[in-house]
Amino acid sequence: MNNQIKTPNFDKVLNEILKDLKPHQKTCQQCQEIFDIFKEDIEFYKIFQVPPSKLCPKCRK
Ligand SMILES: [Zn+2]
Incomplete structure (x- = not known):
């Protein structure tokens, strides 16, 4: 998660x-x-008000 x-x-x-x-x-x-x-990712972004990720799941870890 970013700290923007x-x-x-x-x-x-x-x-x-x-x-x-x-x-x-x-x-x-x-x-x-x-x-x-x-679709689940988009729901997540909306709930937590975060921008769409620029990294794949592997790099996010
Ligand atoms: Zn990656």
């Missing part, structure tokens, strides 16, 4: 991102591996 400082503007931008987020595939910024963003 939350500002009102950040929340607004984040809500915009999360609102339109659909399950999709992403390339990990660390290992360049393709990984899936699942």
Whole structure:
């Protein structure tokens, strides 16, 4: 989990991102591996108000 400082503007931008987020595939910024963003992941982001991960599950550990 990241420790990004939350500002009102950040929340607004984040809500915009999360609102339109659909399950999709992403390339990990660390290992360049393709990984899936699942519906469950999106639910998680919305509940905890966090931005979508840029890293695959393996690199996140
Ligand atoms: Zn990775």
